Amino acid sequence: MTxxxxxxxxxxxxxxxxxxxxxxxxxxxxxxVPTTLGIAVFGSVARGDYxxxxxxxxxxxxxxxxxxxxxxxxxxxxxxxxxxxARVDVEQxxxxxxxxxxxxxxxxxxxxxxxQLTRLREVDREIAAAGRSPLSDEESADLRRSLTSSLMDLxxxxxxDENGGEDEDAAAILCHEAVRKALSAFYxxxxxxxxxxxxxxxxxxxxxxxxxxxVRRALRSGPGQPVEAVAVLDRVLxxxxxxxxxxEK
Numbered sequence: 001m002t003x004x005x006x007x008x009x010x011x012x013x014x015x016x017x018x019x020x021x022x023x024x025x026x027x028x029x030x031x032x033v034p035t036t037l038g039i040a041v042f043g044s045v046a047r048g049d050y051x052x053x054x055x056x057x058x059x060x061x062x063x064x065x066x067x068x069x070x071x072x073x074x075x076x077x078x079x080x081x082x083x084x085x086a087r088v089d090v091e092q093x094x095x096x097x098x099x100x101x102x103x104x105x106x107x108x109x110x111x112x113x114x115x116q117l118t119r120l121r122e123v124d125r126e127i128a129a130a131g132r133s134p135l136s137d138e139e140s141a142d143l144r145r146s147l148t149s150s151l152m153d154l155x156x157x158x159x160x161d162e163n164g165g166e167d168e169d170a171a172a173i174l175c176h177e178a179v180r181k182a183l184s185a186f187y188x189x190x191x192x193x194x195x196x197x198x199x200x201x202x203x204x205x206x207x208x209x210x211x212x213x214x215v216r217r218a219l220r221s222g223p224g225q226p227v228e229a230v231a232v233l234d235r236v237l238x239x240x241x242x243x244x245x246x247x248e249k
Contacts, residue, residue, distance in 0.1 A: 009027060009031070009039075009110045009111050010108075010110065011023060011024060011027065011041070011108070011110060012041055012045060012046055012048070012108040013048075014045065014050070016050065016051075016052060018052075018076055018077055018078055019045060019050060019054065019056065019078055021076055022056060022075045022076045022077075022078035022080060023041065023045065023056055025075060025076070026056070026058070026075060026080055026082075027039060027110055030058075030060060031111070033062065035062050035063045035064040035065075036060065036061070036062055036111075037061040037062065037063055037111075037112075037113045037114050037116070038059075038060065038061030038109070038110075038111055038112045038113060038114065038116055038117040039058060039059070039060055039061075039109075039110040039111050039117075040058070040059045040104065040107045040108065040109045040110060040112075040117045040120075040121070041056070041057065041058060041107065041108040041110060042057050042058075042059060042103045042104055042106065042107040042108070043055070043056070043057035043103065045057070045108075046106050046107050046108040047106045049199075055078070055079040055080065055081055056078060056079070056080045056081070057081050057083070057103075058080065058081070058082045058083065059083050059085075059088075059104070059107070059117065059120075060082055060083065060084045060085075061084075061085065061086065061087070061088070061112075061113075061114065061116050061117060062084050062085070062086060063086050064086070065084045065085055065086045066086070067085070068083070068084065068085045069083075069084040069085070070082065070083050070084070071084070087116060088116055088117075088120050090116070090119050090120050090123045091123075093120070093123050093124065093127065094123065094127065097133065098127060098132070098193070099132075099184065099187070099188070099193070099194050100193055100194045100196070101128050101193040102123075102124035102125075102127045102128050103124065104117075104120050104121045104123075104124040105121070105124040105125045105127070105128040107120075107121050107124070109121060128193075131191055131192075131193075132187075132188065132191040132192065132193065133191070134191060135188055135189060139188070140189075140240055140241065143185045143188065143189075143240055144237060144240050144241065144242040146181065146185070147181065147182060147185060147233050147236060147237045147240070147242065148237065148242060150178040150181055150182070150233055151178075151230060151233050151234065151237070153174065153178070154174065154175065154178055154226040154229055154230050154233070155230070157171055157174055157175075157226050171226065174226070175218065175226045175228075175229040176218075176219060176229075178226075178229050178232075178233055179215060179218045179219060179229050179232050179233070181233075182229075182232050182233045182235075182236040182237075183200065183215065183232075183236075185236050185240065186208070186211070186236045186239065189236075189239055189240055190207070190208075192207065200215070201215065201216055211232070211235060214228070214231055214232050214235065215232055217231075218231070218232045
């Protein structure tokens, strides 16, 4: 009797052996599950900008799953995150307001027995090509209020730190969170997909070269020195049509 050989699916090319081995082994195991209908790789491994510390992100269509499940585990020293569902509502995605580039726009579909993952990738690519929607007047006002609130918090921290006795770690966290909030608002105003923490400075240098050094100084400034973070928030607030006077004092 001739043994039936299962076709080897196409996997994204990976130049790091631990990542490649972990992905190949996990896909092989998933294909042994009779209810597996689809597997797609997304994230840095699919985009090709992975590194030694990268995780593997998988979307799995499994007809036996009730609702949605996520499981994370180590395989060969590599973290794997599997997102499982029996079906994905691709039309609902058109109604979502994405801040980052839709993740499946760059997905690598390994197998797709019922066509769901291919359709999901098509929809995400359409959303990515259309770009972010412009901010409404209400959204702009909400962002101005949020950034003004953060600036007030930083001003209080600045005064308290000068008087001494404040927790330096708490001050540093407050500054970094404020900068990230400002960057999120800046990307929304620019109608640009937000870059992740590892890529944001390079992205800013490409399209906002005047803001990039301000952000770099803010993220590298020592604890209890919020003035650099204040400068970033003040710049973004002005882009949104707001005003703040603390930096000018």
